[in-house]
Every structure is written in C-alpha cells, then in structure tokens.
Amino acid sequence: MIIYLKKVDSTNEFSKTLIDRGYKKCVILADIQTKGKGRLGRCWISNYGGLYFSIIDEPLYIYPILIPVCIIETLKLGRIKFPNDIIVKNKKLSGVLIENYKNRAIIGVGINVYNKVDLDTAISLKDLNIHYDKVEILKNFLNIYNKYLEKFKKKEIFKFKILRKYKRYSCSLNKNVKLILPNKTVFGRVVDIDFEGITLRTKNGLEKYPTGEIVHLRDDDTSMY
Numbered sequence: 001m002i003i004y005l006k007k008v009d010s011t012n013e014f015s016k017t018l019i020d021r022g023y024k025k026c027v028i029l030a031d032i033q034t035k036g037k038g039r040l041g042r043c044w045i046s047n048y049g050g051l052y053f054s055i056i057d058e059p060l061y062i063y064p065i066l067i068p069v070c071i072i073e074t075l076k077l078g079r080i081k082f083p084n085d086i087i088v089k090n091k092k093l094s095g096v097l098i099e100n101y102k103n104r105a106i107i108g109v110g111i112n113v114y115n116k117v118d119l120d121t122a123i124s125l126k127d128l129n130i131h132y133d134k135v136e137i138l139k140n141f142l143n144i145y146n147k148y149l150e151k152f153k154k155k156e157i158f159k160f161k162i163l164r165k166y167k168r169y170s171c172s173l174n175k176n177v178k179l180i181l182p183n184k185t186v187f188g189r190v191v192d193i194d195f196e197g198i199t200l201r202t203k204n205g206l207e208k209y210p211t212g213e214i215v216h217l218r219d220d221d222t223s224m225y
C-alpha cells in the first residue's frame, strides 16, 4: 500500500505513527517535508520537486547495503559514498536514513529530482538534464527492491551478490579517507565494506567500524601518516 501526502513533517516520523497504529508494511510518499530528517541528526531540506518516501518493512541487516544499490539501479547513475549516499559529479543526489522502531524498519529515501538544491554540495536530476517522473522513479525503485528482497529471502547467500554490486558502485573503496566518529577521527584507506561496516587500513593496522561519516582525501594527502 502507498500512502501519499501533500505535506508532512517527515515521512520517517509519520511512519512511526503508522507503526503505532499497527501498520506492518507500507510506503509513505510526500511532496514536501517540513522537518525532513538526515543522518546524524542533520536535517534534509525537502522542498517541492524532490522525491521523499519511507518504507515500513521487517527489520533486516541488509538494508544499508541493499538500498543504495536499488537507488543506483533505478536511476542508472551515480556512485555510493559510504555508507549510503548517492553521489554524482562529487555532489549528493540522494540520501538514505534507516531507523528501527518497535521491531519494524523504516527506510527513508530522499532523491533530488527537480527541487532546488545547495549547488555547492548537492545536485538534482534536473541539474543533470535528466527528466524523470517522481512516481515512475518510486515504482521502479519498489520493483527492484521487492525483487532483491524476494531473492534474498529465498536464499540468504544472495546477499553476497548484492554486496558485490554495492562494491562495484562504491566510490569509497580503495580511497584514503577521514572517518569521523562521535568520539574520534580515524585516517585510513578503505580496504573493505560489508554488512558489518567499513574496514580501514590505518597506521595501527586494520580497523573496522560499523558506520560513520567519511571524507574522501586526495591520494597525496599526508594527513594519513
């Protein structure tokens, strides 16, 4: 079931109200969010023209890897910056916020379609001269998402195929990065990404972190050493 709203505070927050009312699986789509939420407590500016939706579904550990793969395959463009930003021309086209609430997952997706964005850091499909219908994007996304989930539920081993795709689409693998964590910053080279997080080769050896905010560094950046 798809619930369409002209305006809402946040489709993720509205999903919580629906879960309170007993909804187990549905999609909430909004034209405008007045309090769109981003990762790490940031806000997601959600003017008219962007695609903003949340999916309520069963909680699964594969979402942080699966969802960006579905976005890339829906739009047929972009690269994934860890953990799940979609980047085009070094700017953000789409973001994902996954929350857990009362034993349900809320998968929030924002895609810049023809909304006005901060041109220094973000980009929209319109800026790329690509004209998509928002509902068409959502329909295609849901088809791809449902197909992957069906395959994964039949055979858990299918997760490795999804992971291989994630790595192929990643622009963070094999990059020198600064990983910003709540209590520290770590410099290293991204040597792997999997369902448990990101592995960096640091000056102290291999270190693995479940998530975080990364900044890509230039290859000749010496802050690594």
Ligand code: BTN
Pocket (backbone or CB within 6 Å): 009, 010, 011, 012, 013, 033, 035, 036, 037, 038, 039, 040, 042, 044, 051, 052, 053, 054, 085, 094, 095, 096, 097, 107, 108, 109, 110, 111
């Ligand atoms: C990020 O990159 O920081 C995540 C952005 C996620 C935005 C989407 S828009 C639909 C859903 N509702 C929200 O309030 N946030 C997510």
